[in-house]
Amino acid sequence: MSATPQRHRRARRLTLAAIAVTAGAGALVAAALPAGAASGGGQDSSGRTVDVQLLSFNDLHGTLEPPQGSSGTVTELQADGTTKAVPAGGAEYLATSLREARKGKQYSVTAAAGDMIGGSPMLSGLFHDEPTVEALNKMGLDVTSVGNHEFDEGRQELRRMQYGGCHPTEGCFEYGKTFEGAKFPYLAANVTDEKTKRPMLSPTFVWKKDGIKIGFIGVTLEGTPDVVTAAGVKGLKFGDEVETINKYAAELNKQGVKSIVALIHEGGLPASGAYNYDCNVPGAGAGISGAIVDIAKNVDPKVDALVTGHTHQAYACSIPDPAGNPRTVTSAASIGRLFTETTLTYDRATKDIVRTAVKSPVAANHVVRRDVPKAPDMTELIGRWNALAAPIAGAPQGHISADIPGRGSEAYEKPLGDLIADAQLEALSPADKGGAQLAIMNPGGIRSDLAYKAAGGEGDGVVTYGEAFTVQPFTNMMNVVDLTGAQLVTALQQQVTGPVNGLNPKILQVSKGFTYTLDMTKTGADRIVVGSVKLNGQAIDPAKTYRVAMNEFLAGGGDGFTVLKEHKNKLVGVSDLDVFNAYLSKNSSPANPIAPPAADRITVIK
Secondary structure, eight states, rough: OOOOOOOOOHHHHHHHHHHHHHHHOOOHHHSOOTTTTOOOOOOOTSSSSSEEEEEOOOOOTTTOOOOOOOGGEEEEEESSSOEEEEEOHHHHHHHHHHHHHHHOSSSSEEHHHHHHHHHHHHHHHHHTTHHHHHHHHHHHHEEEEEOGGGGGGGHHHHHHHHHHOBTTBBOOOOTTTOOOOOOSSSEEEEEEEETTBBBBSEEEEEEEEETTTEEEEEEEETHHHHSGGGGTTTEEEEEEEEHHHHHHHHHHHTTTEEEEEEEEOOOEEEEEBBBOOOOOOOSSTTEEHHHHHHHHHHHHTTTOOOEEEEEEEEEEEOOTTTTSSOEEEEEEEEETTTEEEEEEEEEEETTTEEEOOOOEEEEEEEESSSSSSOOHHHHHHHHHHHHHHHHHHHHHHEEEOOOOOOOOOOOOOOOHHHHHHHHHHHHHGGGGGGGSSEEOOGGOOOSOOBSSSOOSSSSSTTHHHHHHHHHHOOOOEEEEEEEEEEHHHHHHHHTTTTHSSSSSSSOOOTTEEEEEEEETTTGGGGGGEEEEEEEETOOOOSSSSSEEEEHHHHHHHGGGGGGGOOOOOEEEEEEHHHHHHHHHHHOOOOOSSSSSOOSSSSSEEE
């Protein structure tokens, strides 16, 4: 994950000002449901128990249009054990899917687990995610937790997302309209002001209908400062997820709210890449690993379900709470490709959710398929904002000869990552630009594939400004710094060690000439074969100083690369997006498009 420091660049302000002026789940899912899963039909609401439908999703990241390339698919397990890629996502289809799912449900609540905004494609990111908040309002989102990306532009901008108002430097984007803010509450129970010790936003929310009360507690991962630039979280403290949830669960109970759902922007790693795999294999939580497992095992039994996110994975598991009762833990992948439907059986007498081994909350993920009708209000919204972005979005930047995988690629080394690193090296290698000898790029900063034929149909192989922005939306400023060979090797080791990267390696993308071997049959730092680390064929000298180009997020130690903060002699250059666009323009043409890099710089042993 990457963050967004200093996004309000002068050139962008002027461009946006100009714009403002001129504007004037099928059968397989059903088969995977645990025994006792409700079919969702109507029911007598006067009985002792009543079913409440909980719809949830996470990590939308401002993705309003269908995501490009492999990023826009989900893996579906077939009846014969094979898998297939299913196109998914897009606000027009997500809105339709949610509305169809609610039909016939007397009680339905929709919640999200953070990162609704941030790292967004150009359609939303150019306008500081106002379009996404507007879309979520129309979709009927009731509540969400904050995620780390909600802090990309700092607390004041997050508060603007909640309460509304025009951008402080760029003003109102639509003539005669003021941004209204979110009609749903952002919950940030474990995010407190360092001075006042108070939560920066509401910690809880209680959904009510016909005497039914369901409380929501929203938290983001305690490690948010590790994956966001320092400027984005300045003056804020991020508390332990379990301690915070348990504290507010007790408070809700005191208020008479016995049914509780935790919205947690922290997640797990499933045993399968298929969204509809059976997560509940023998053994408690055996179908999932990662940080969320320990959280689930320690969150107070007062909490009846956990809706999670952050890892961009799909799962619907049952992990026993500390009292041994079954409890659902769910995640709906990312960028609007899935949504989760959970049945909460509410007992009017106890005011609690029934969670016995036979009748417990049950959940399943459903695909946001693109063969359903588009929601007209989402089509109108997307068209309106696209018209505002049109003056710059469609400008050609370069040409490619085929899809260049980036975000959607499961490989450690991504062709698009290599291309971005090469662009940074070329721009910053001249002596007066920093004298870089190599460049490194964080994988979380690559937000999409670069598709040969874009959804907009502007022309095969043409890379527009909007597409380049979607790949690198953070506009991080480039840095060139001094690092010793020993520090470089330590950075490579930090890819696969520590609390952030130990279970979920964050493999840095590297520029041409920089090579090494990653041995995944080993553990910890030993996964980096030290003698294999070379620059232009020469072994890295631990005592020698090297000039290294990277974005300011990495230079600040982001994503757990703490050794990178120890750099010296920093030179600040232009933004990573400017560097990328300049490289595309200089090195490609319709007759000579850029081909996908071979991705042969990191040798992986499995």
